[in-house]
Amino acid sequence: MxxxxxxxxxxxxxxxxxxxxxxxxxxxxxxxxxxxxxxxxxxxxxxxxACKGDPIANLQEDLAAEQKARATYEKLIDLCKDNPDVVDPLRFLREREIVHFQRFGEALRGVQDKLAEKRMFAMGNCNWNNNNNNNCQC
Amino acid sequence: MWSYNKILQYPIKIKNPDPRLAKFIISQYGGPDGELGASLRYLSQRFGMPDQKSKAILNDVGTEELRTP
Amino acid sequence: MECNNNTCSCNCTCKENSKCPTREEMMNDVRGFNFAIVELGLYLDTHPDDTRALALHKEYCKCYKEAVERYQKKYGPLSIFYPCNKWRWLEQPWPWEGGNF
Known part of the structure; x- marks a missing residue:
């Protein structure tokens, strides 16, 4: 486009x-x-x-990227305000960046939950099976 | 897999050429915060995501961004 | 956006009449349903259990398929996956040339 x-x-x-x-x-x-x-x-x-090999860092980068793209479109819309044929598609593209930002935010929360889950599983590694003691100190 | 549809996501019909504006707008094509960089970033990052939702979002937003350069 | 406006019975051979949707109108249908599917797809990626969105997605997919079919029957392929008796891929202008209305 x-x-x-x-x-x-x-x-x-x-x-x-x-x-x-x-x-x-x-x-x-x-x-x-x-x-x-x-x-x-x-x-x-x-x-x-930018690819950091870290889901949290990557998604944070993407959230910022969508905001930067939105800001760029707003500057362009300002610069092109006398030409409605140009402003129209720019406005559409700006709105898409906002939707993408929203979805990346939801994806990030999902990833954070997933990683928190993993950490709890790691804690459970300490002799769950051999040790019926619920007051595991490790 | 790339598959082309002969249609734009939003119609573009500019009656009067204005190269002055093109000079600015090209930045959203190949500039630092442009659509080309965004699509390639998401499509590259999707491989390392830990859950189905984030893989899907990066794949699908990357695909949508690929329509926009 | 109307899904069931295929009251027009025209095909490649019939004469234009005022009831036939124009190429622009058909293109707008295709584009509109395509957009709705893309937007719902992103939403469903992070809300896969939303049954209302899922029902809408199903409905728009059906509408999209019909709109594409309608357009292609008359104006030729929107993608190369639509076979014709001659190579009609070259007939309509390219989207970047303003051929998409």
């Missing part, structure tokens, strides 16, 4: 129009292809794919 927006916003523009819009460098390197980069011109970086 975002690629489609960029494509339609640049469709058929001339080199001069690109340059005037601040896209001279972009036009030089990529023409009118849609190239994954930041607004500042940095090409897509795998740094964005």
């Amino acid at each position: 975002v690629g489609s927006i960029v494509h339609q916003l640049t469709k058929g523009i001339t080199a001069e129009e690109a340059e005037k819009a601040g896209l001279g460098a972009y036009y030089t390197d990529h023409g009118l292809d849609v190239y994954p980069q930041s607004a500042g011109g940095f090409p897509f970086s795998a740094n964005a794919i």
Whole structure:
């Protein structure tokens, strides 16, 4: 969707129009292809794919990422406010980030419960079977 | 498994090109908080999740984000 | 969003009449039901025991299947998993070209 927006916003523009819009460098390197980069011109970086190998850390990262994406959409909506054809899909995309945030929050609570369960099971490892004593001290 | 449907999740029909706006919006495509990074992050993280719900959420949100770049 | 608006009996060969839903209307049905299923799917991932959501999911899946079928019969494939006697995949514009209304 975002690629489609960029494509339609640049469709058929001339080199001069690109340059005037601040896209001279972009036009030089990529023409009118849609190239994954930041607004500042940095090409897509795998740094964005934070994977820590820890479910809690990962889900917290995802919650923050959804909020950052929402904030970015709000800035874009502000910048594009004179063009309703652009604002409309941006608003839709912003709302999706909020739903994803909500679902990640629920998933995180589930993971926390699951990990708490595991810890209790580990405590039960101390000779449950051989020891009928409920006052296990370990 | 990737499978393409010839339809957008939300219609996009921009009457007047405006490259000035494209310069900003490209950030949500391939920028640090963009859709490409988000989809790949969730689809990579799903392998290490401990329960069915979190695996499903990362898989399914990752899939939805993959529709949006 | 109406599920049962397939009162139109037209197919590829009949003449357009004012009762036929337009391509845009059919596309909107497909998109709307698709969205509802995606949204309910995410909700059900974390609330798998919600029977009301499950019933809605079932209903929208049925509506979606019908809407896709209706669209494809007239305008050709929405995915390559829809066989036609000729390669109709190239007929309609691509979504990024504004062909999705």
